[in-house]
Amino acid sequence: MMVEDDGYIIEKVTKHLFGTWRVQRDWASPLNIVGGEGAYLIDSRGRRYLDFSSQLVCVNLGYGNKRIIEAIKEQLDSLAYLGPGYATRIRAEAAEALASILPERLSKFVFSSSGSEANEDAIKIARAYKYPSFKILARYWSYHGNTAGAISLTGDPRRSSVESHTSMDWVVRIPDPYCYRCPFGYEDCNECGLACLEYTEYILANEGHVAAIFLETITGTNGVIVPPDDFYPRLRRLADEYDVLLVFDEVMTGWGRTGKWFAFEHWGVEPDILTTAKGATSSYVPIGITAVDRDVASYFDDKFLPIGHTFAYHPLAMAAMKAAIQEYREGGYIDNAAKVGEYLGKRLRELMDRHPCIGDVRGIGLFWGVELVRDRKTKEPFNTREDKVMGRPLMTQKIARKMLEYGVILPMAWISNFVIAPPLVVTEDDIDLGVEALDKALAIADEEVRS
Numbered sequence: 301m302m303v304e305d306d307g308y309i310i311e312k313v314t315k316h317l318f319g320t321w322r323v324q325r326d327w328a329s330p331l332n333i334v335g336g337e338g339a340y341l342i343d344s345r346g347r348r349y350l351d352f353s354s355q356l357v358c359v360n361l362g363y364g365n366k367r368i369i370e371a372i373k374e375q376l377d378s379l380a381y382l383g384p385g386y387a388t389r390i391r392a393e394a395a396e397a398l399a400s401i402l403p404e405r406l407s408k409f410v411f412s413s414s415g416s417e418a419n420e421d422a423i424k425i426a427r428a429y430k431y432p433s434f435k436i437l438a439r440y441w442s443y444h445g446n447t448a449g450a451i452s453l454t455g456d457p458r459r460s461s462v463e464s465h466t467s468m469d470w471v472v473r474i475p476d477p478y479c480y481r482c483p484f485g486y487e488d489c490n491e492c493g494l495a496c497l498e499y500t501e502y503i504l505a506n507e508g509h510v511a512a513i514f515l516e517t518i519t520g521t522n523g524v525i526v527p528p529d530d531f532y533p534r535l536r537r538l539a540d541e542y543d544v545l546l547v548f549d550e551v552m553t554g555w556g557r558t559g560k561w562f563a564f565e566h567w568g569v570e571p572d573i574l575t576t577a578k579g580a581t582s583s584y585v586p587i588g589i590t591a592v593d594r595d596v597a598s599y600f601d602d603k604f605l606p607i608g609h610t611f612a613y614h615p616l617a618m619a620a621m622k623a624a625i626q627e628y629r630e631g632g633y634i635d636n637a638a639k640v641g642e643y644l645g646k647r648l649r650e651l652m653d654r655h656p657c658i659g660d661v662r663g664i665g666l667f668w669g670v671e672l673v674r675d676r677k678t679k680e681p682f683n684t685r686e687d688k689v690m691g692r693p694l695m696t697q698k699i700a701r702k703m704l705e706y707g708v709i710l711p712m713a714w715i716s717n718f719v720i721a722p723p724l725v726v727t728e729d730d731i732d733l734g735v736e737a738l739d740k741a742l743a744i745a746d747e748e749v750r751s
């Protein structure tokens with residue numbers, strides 16, 4: 301392989317392109333990546349790195365998947381673009397394939413180009429359907445996207461820097477089922493009687509004009525927060541009782557990530573609207589999907605649908621998604637996520653014995669959070685939300701940088717936690733490589749633990 305001119309490439313990239321969600325000076329020397337294969341990326345010097353978070357938890361089927369690549373090429377040769385108002389074979393086949401993996405009642409779709417847009421479309425549909433109700437309940441430990449509506453629903457600090465640009469009077473915060481840091485101070489999540497849901501019910505009873513509850517089925521970037529088992533059945537009952545829509549954002553948790561097609565399947569509940577993106581094409585082509593319950597959808601049979609995108613139902617995205625669905629179905633990747641995911645969880649939990657800097661390990665399938673603390677007893681984190689926004693050095697990023705030396709990329713190093721979510725093609729040997737790199741790099745944090 302030719303060694304590329306790293307200097308030229310990195311200089312032009314960082315000169316002309318903004319680094320996302322960061323103070324710009326921190327994006328000084330990104331890796332120059334030239335290719336990828338399976339769960340591995342390859343840099344300009346031919347060095348291979350295990351991608352321990354599938355980039356932004358999106359390259360679910362790994363790099364170089366032939367079936368998806370060929371499907372995109374074939375579609376490019378026949379019809380590269382078509383406005384959303386026309387029928388064409390790939391649209392019919394891809395829509396049918398999507399319907400076949402979703403609950404029967406989620407049978408009408410809007411397609412867009414990102415998870416943020418999928419959420420914008422869900423907000424509009426919920427509020428139009430529930431008019432004059434317009435408020436949406438959302439959580440603090442959440443991320444729903446970068447556009448005006450989606451960032452307003454977002455509870456994490458990415459919201460705070462643009463709060464004054466957006467109108468948030470329609471967002472009402474509800475508490476998170478974040479048992480490690482229970483908002484009600486319970487130590488044991490079996491004892492609280494789901495106080496977070498009791499308080500949600502109090503809000504529903506008193507707030508008025510609530511159109512929907514909008515949640516990441518499992519909170520992703522903000523720490524892989526898996527709710528207790530009875531959370532979703534009870535939440536579904538609450539939504540029905542108060543006649544509000546339940547929207548699940550599965551932009552990150554969909555597409556086999558948790559060992560099922562979609563995370564809500566773990567709890568036997570269905571949303572009224574499902575949003576998803578990323579893994580739908582394994583991120584080979586941008587995509588966003590808003591899947592709508594048929595009764596909600598039929599409201600628009602004789603009412604104006606206030607939604608449209610130039611790239612809605614883009615032929616390349618439809619071709620990539622149809623091929624990805626076949627691949628997920630036939631390749632055994634979702635079962636692999638469940639099986640190898642269990643091994644990953646076991647290996648990560650073992651790290652807790654050796655590293656006092658780990659406060660909590662939690663997850664499901666190939667979707668795991670490792671939360672770091674300076675002090676296990678007080679759960680004091682190394683960094684705060686403010687540190688992130690102010691561009692102060694983060695412990696998680698120091699560790700991720702160290703892991704590069706051991707051949708592992710971990711881009712999902714958020715404020716106080718890692719999201720460990722490798723492509724669903726990984727083997728136990730790959731997991732060993734990733735966990736051993738983390739094991740070595742965690743020494744940096746251990747040194748700063750208060751004993």
Ligand SMILES: Cc1ncc(COP(=O)(O)O)c(C=O)c1O
Nearest residue numbers: 414415416443444445516551552
């Ligand atoms: C849960 C969740 N929702 C929405 C989004 C936004 O998706 P996109 O970046 O494709 O706009 C993300 C992105 O990470 C996400 O994790």
